[in-house]
Amino acid sequence: MKHTHARRLDAIEPSIFATMSQLALEHQAVNLGQGFPDFDGPPWIVDAFTDALRSAKNQYAPMPGVQRLRRAVAGYHKTFYDLDWNAESDVTVTAGATESLFSTMMAFLDPGDEVVLFEPYYDSYFANCLLAGAVPVCVTLHAPEFRIDAEELASAISPHTRMIVVNNPHNPTGRMFSGEELAIVAEIARKHDLLVISDEVYEFLTFDDRQHIPFVTLPGMRERTITISSTGKTFGMTGWKIGYAIAVPSLTQAVRTVHQFVTFAVNTPGQHAMAYGLEQLTQYLPEFRALYQRKRDLLYDGLRESTLRAILPEGTYFMMVKLPEGVHDDVHCATRLVTERRVAVIPPSVFYQNSDEGKSLLRLCFAKSDETLREGIQRLQNC
Ligand SMILES: Cc1ncc(COP(=O)(O)O)c(C=O)c1O
Structure with missing residues (x-):
């Protein structure tokens, strides 16, 4: 056949997650690579799903999402952040x-537009930019502090810049950006009239009583920010794939224009169950946070004796570790770890375009059973 695929796919590399998971499977490795829990979410959410299944909630949901879920999203934004969103016009379930x-990138990016990403980045930002014909421009968050630098960000802006993508709490570094760092981004967005995607999927995975700052609360950001989050992360049910985008009506309309032709609507019973889940957030969160903080500490403390230097995450369920001095080949290390030690991790250099810093780091995920974490820790000693 003459044409195998569109040229825009040429720049999109196969995902490292698939490669590592395959190796993990072949070597029966302990998997600290995959970024999702290896245990189930709350049984009462599963009950809510089955209740919905049995009460005829099985036809197409409305295109923007089940009303109860959109109200629950708007509701928790009021309760936790004192933000007012209109469930009808501002919330879209995806x-x-x-x-x-x-959908957001497709809605706002034209070919040739530039999008500022902070590296290490979550890989779908980069791929989505390319699919939209846009040009990703990366600004490095330097290890081990991974702070946003005002000058480096300013120098990435050009007349073609259309959008900045912020992810906070940040995968893979575990950083929660401070109010000052977010203000740097907001100032640049105002000055150059840019859109901002604020990916806040880990908004509730925060440790040591740190408070999440929704980007939209910064001055002048409400009219230019699309906030994205996911019930999959909040309830440890990533397989249900129920997320949402929140923005003022003019932005929401554009997102929905794409959404209606990508999925149209998301599975109905899952939306009802997640609405119920979000209605219980206040009672649910302390236990959820305590569970993950304990797992973070288990992994962090367990690595104290190893040659790997763990960087304590402030949020998310990821931990970056520094390879021993002089070792600068994360892909080689990760491959050796999975084949020889039978423990799978992610080599983060794949999340960078400009900097080599990722080559001296590895990303571990601690959303794992205590048994898996202990076994992983043991296999990571003396490496
Ligand atoms: C930063 C970030 N954004 C988005 C997603 C995707 O979320 P979902 O599973 O709801 O599609 C992930 C999943 O790992 C993530 O880490």
């Missing part, structure tokens, strides 16, 4: 945050 990201 197939995970992934679809929100895709």
